[in-house]
Amino acid sequence: MTVAIAPGKIILLGEHGVVYGKPALSIAISLKASVSIEKSDQFLVNAHLINERRDTYIKKAIDMFWDGEPLSVTTFSHIPSASGLGSSAAITTATIAALLALKGIRSREEIAKKAFEVEYAVQGMASPNDTSTCTNGKGIIVWSEKKDGYIWKITKNNNTWFIYPFDVPDIKIIVGFTGIKSKTGMMVKKVKKFVEHSSFARELLDEMASLVMQGLDAIKKNDMVELGRIMNSDHKILRTLGASSEKIEKMIGEALKNGAYGAKLTGAGGGGSVIAIGDDESEERIYRAMKKVGKDAYIVTPDIEGVKVWD
Ligand code: PMV
Numbered sequence: 001m002t003v004a005i006a007p008g009k010i011i012l013l014g015e016h017g018v019v020y021g022k023p024a025l026s027i028a029i030s031l032k033a034s035v036s037i038e039k040s041d042q043f044l045v046n047a048h049l050i051n052e053r054r055d056t057y058i059k060k061a062i063d064m065f066w067d068g069e070p071l072s073v074t075t076f077s078h079i080p081s082a083s084g085l086g087s088s089a090a091i092t093t094a095t096i097a098a099l100l101a102l103k104g105i106r107s108r109e110e111i112a113k114k115a116f117e118v119e120y121a122v123q124g125m126a127s128p129n130d131t132s133t134c135t136n137g138k139g140i141i142v143w144s145e146k147k148d149g150y151i152w153k154i155t156k157n158n159n160t161w162f163i164y165p166f167d168v169p170d171i172k173i174i175v176g177f178t179g180i181k182s183k184t185g186m187m188v189k190k191v192k193k194f195v196e197h198s199s200f201a202r203e204l205l206d207e208m209a210s211l212v213m214q215g216l217d218a219i220k221k222n223d224m225v226e227l228g229r230i231m232n233s234d235h236k237i238l239r240t241l242g243a244s245s246e247k248i249e250k251m252i253g254e255a256l257k258n259g260a261y262g263a264k265l266t267g268a269g270g271g272g273s274v275i276a277i278g279d280d281e282s283e284e285r286i287y288r289a290m291k292k293v294g295k296d297a298y299i300v301t302p303d304i305e306g307v308k309v310w311d
Contacts, residue, residue: 084267137306179295180271228261243269
């Protein structure tokens with residue numbers, strides 16, 4: 001049996017900007033998903049015949065990257081689905097890692113590239129942000145600008161993204177799930193309309209890019225108060241671009257009222273999740289407030305390992 005475990009992710013700064021080649025900063029988190037694969041006499045997922053609607057990402061991964069004998073796949077996940085926390089990316093990345101391990105391939109670059117191909121084939125529109133973060137763990141900057149220190153680059157339809165890793169201090173991030181399915185494609189389209197027709201929106205994206213770089217600096221200095229301020233500014237831009245919602249605003253309001261240094265939506269917005277950072281004393285309060293207003297809440301820490309495979 002081959003087992004692969006991959007972390008979920010949060011986008012700390014820069015979502016939506018990354019669609020236009022700006023940098024986004026993500027962190028792999030301690031909520032994880034696992035995939036176990038063994039040989040079988042038919043293709044099964046969680047003891048049922050594989051089903052395109054229910055097992056979309058696993059089926060696509062097998063169709064695209066497996067031509068061997070039938071497999072039985074078992075999944076387990078602590079990441080709520082459609083929450084903007086990378087549940088599909090983690091399952092896809094773990095599936096690809098296990099399939100490649102069965103072929104004797106263990107290259108992370110190969111895993112990240114193939115997992116992105118699967119996400120792209122399913123979603124029609126995606127940046128390699130989620131799959132690269134789930135593969136590598138730690139912090140990841142995805143950016144279309146080429147600088148020193150990238151670990152791999154991914155090209156699709158004339159877009160090239162360079163993937164830069166960075167170390168994250170042992171911070172706690174409070175995640176609140178709104179309970180409303182995140183609608184990545186729809187939100188990307190909504191923001192795109194604004195960006196295409198308004199120079200003001202494009203200026204906001206430049207401002208967002210500069211916040212991402214300031215945020216990276218604050219992380220390197222372990223300055224959480226400054227990082228919180230930057231998260232608040234980033235959220236203000238995301239709200240102006242139309243990515244927020246009443247529920248998101250309510251949860252952010254609760255987090256700030258309970259002492260968060262900063263709080264913002266994470267991922268595409270509309271629904272999905274919000275994130276907040278605070279000090280040791282306020283974390284529990286923020287967590288409880290978010291849990292009360294939203295569907296669920298989690299206190300997560302950065303994952304430093306990325307995808308891992310055992311066979
Ligand atoms: O909703 P998520 O977690 O898949 O994040 C979407 C982030 C966007 O920047 C809005 C789109 C993308 O593909 O990067």
